[in-house]
Amino acid sequence: NKVALPFFDANLAARGLGGIPALTFTDHAMQPAFSIMKKLAAKRDCLMVHTRLYDMHNLLQKSTDAYFAIVQSTENNPEEALLHGSISRKNLDALISKLDPGAKNPEMVVDLMDSALLTPVDGGSDPLVVGLPHHCPPDASVQDVYLMMKTAHCEQVVYVCKDNCIMGMITFNSLMTTSS
Secondary structure, X not given: OOOOOOHHHHHHHHOOOOHHHHHHXXXXXXXXXXXXXXXXXXXXXXXXXXXXXXXXXXXHHHOOOOEEEEEEEOOOOOOOEEEEEEEEHHHHHHHHHHXXXXXXXXXXXXXXXXXXXXXXXXXOOOOOEEOOOOEEOOOOEHHHHHHHHHHHOOOOEEEEEEOOEEEEEEEHHHHHHOOO
């Protein structure tokens, strides 16, 4: 990398995007996670622990996110929410189809932290809901977030939390395409 960047990294650099070199050889690597996170509003961008099928479907329709945080509002401030879990877009769609295949019961309330959703039924597949999603403090470095994703082989998302309350999320894709 000292002489020339590898082909794919050179392609990203030519477009002003970060890639792995930006996460290892630049000041970008030491920036705090909150500087690159996508801010999340609990009521608009997340699913509550106890939520209606209608709310799940509505979030799928209005958001393009690949992952959704599962949160619980705090008693002190209704704008803040505690992170409890995470579900992928694909799993959320599968859950809606499984619980209400005919779309006849949109008011059905679902406990997204139910043990049946957190543990796979057949023992070999992945659970629909991740009960302990990876998260970091807002002052964690971008490089630390990258290392967390790579070494933990986690879902392609890390949530940014302060005092257990969700602030935002960083996806692997956004991490790799953030300008250096």
